[in-house]
Amino acid sequence: MNNKAQVMDFVRTPDARFDRLLDYPFDPHYVELDGLRMHYVDEGPSDANPVLMMHGEPSWSYLYRHMIPVCAAAGHRVIAPDLIGFGKSDKPTSIGDYSYQRHMEWMQLFIDKLELNNITLVCQDWGSLLGLRLAAENPDRFRAIVVGNGMLPTGDQKTPPAFNLWKNFALHSPWFPIGRIINVGSFRKLSPDELRAYDAPFPSKKYKAGARAFPRLVPVRPDDPASEANRKAWHVLECWEKPFLTTFSNGDPITRGGDAYMQKRIPGAKDQPHVTLKGGHFLQEDSPVPFARAINTLISTLP
Template identity: 25%
Template sequence: MSPALPPALKTLMPPVQTAQVNGIEMAYYEAGPKDGPAIVLCHGFPETAFSWRNQIPALAAAGYRVIAPDQRGYGLTRGPEAVADYDMAHLTGDLVGLLDHLGLEKAVFCGHDWGGFVVWQMPLTHPDRCAGVIGLNTPFLPRYPAEPISLFRQIYGPDMYIVWFQTPEEPDRVLADDVAKTMAFFMRKPAALREAGEKKEGGSSFAFAQALAAYDPATDANQFLSAEEMAVFVALFEHSGFTGGINWYRNFTRNWENGADLPTRIDHIPCLMIMAEKDAVLPPSMADKMGDHVSDLEKVLVTDSGHWTQQEQPDAVNGHIIDWMRRRFPA
């Protein structure tokens, strides 16, 4: 059963649509001319398609066909129970299925945070369906030299959130215990999120479980969303829970194993990397060596933005995307 949709979801987004895609029913939002170049916007964690509410109308007005799905396990898109059904093969397969449903041969794929990892896989796994890639905060990274969870535990400590997310059930329950508190903790201004990721008294970096336990939203002046916008995220995660999104993280090792034979470079596909100056999770320095692996690459920096770039600095993000799209994919 779908939740009662908060007013801001209806007023700030196009009407929700659904499609039978790759074994699931996917919710998505669409705007712009049907004959315009297509761009698919892929959100991260913990977000939904609603995080693109400021990009959808701007891109549509510029002549582009914009599609923003609630990805597998998020928002109004229900996900399966098996953890393995959230691996990269399924996530990229969902996007291919969405193109098939819409009758599209190709699209530009734009992804933020976890959505960025997915869209950077599209030219490696489905190059015939990928016209271009835009990474927002998330750079293209070569395959890890060793099993990634062991690396994260060694570098960041046992309580680092990605390591913690490997624990069955506990993270799901902790985040869902008070959804309003959880979303307020994550959706904060750059300095607050950076502080939450810092190592405390010899502990782990990005130990979000401990930071969330100590967090008091009543004393927090670092929110950047309006009350109406926050209400949408809270309602959607109260509906979906966090297990689907956490299951993406539980496939880090499986994705690493299955990616051993994938190409190591992206050639002949236009790519744009949009970095955020104050992102503590995905800092601009992570994109320093992208040119070694991506042949057709442009890089731009959004100043005074933390991790939630398309929501913190929507005008800057819209400007960079539209400028690049107009030069590489004229409407």
């Protein structure tokens, strides 16, 4: 990886913003990735096989707060990073500093530095765009995949109208309220403390470049810069024999139907105990315990 990150203008959210967050008692952990600091949660036995929980847009590891203890209590090492630009991780201030490939490089460095192997991937939203590529490019390091409300687009499929509206809003709206966005994407109503927690990483608009950038980075054309790499990842996934579980929700207009598509296309999805959970786009808010139990059940069947 090059040294461009070292000359990026970035901001670091003050620690005080994260004081006394509701249901988020986890100790912070950090790793440096090419001059930027990435935060991650690391719970459960340190010598256990890792469960890598990857969040999407515009959330952070707080999204998994009710799932982390359930999986850790089952004896798994749960690692939930905050992507660069989100949560407690550093945040480059220019939208142009974010690209699909750069996020991939950051995540590759992350699993390399933590020396993660025998990984069970859990991913949703942009966590899937990054996580599925990561697994396809490091197949020997992953032993199972769980996808909820996520996909690996190549730009060869039609984009849902709901996504186009979302992309335009993210790029052009002067008002970008992170907590309220997550509230709208959930079935249940988030409490004021939960809204505060989701807003905590973003004290001002200067901190939101990464959150605004993600929708425009989704491949929506066959000639998108990320399309070819994603097609290559699909070639790997089409031969993926390891367990592949879908845990989509019943109320997400953006990823609806993606579970059936992946079950048909990925060999490892055959005969798995796929579940449909109650919830909106952010199913971790609506069905966190059933989601976590589905992960634990899958892992219990692994050699």
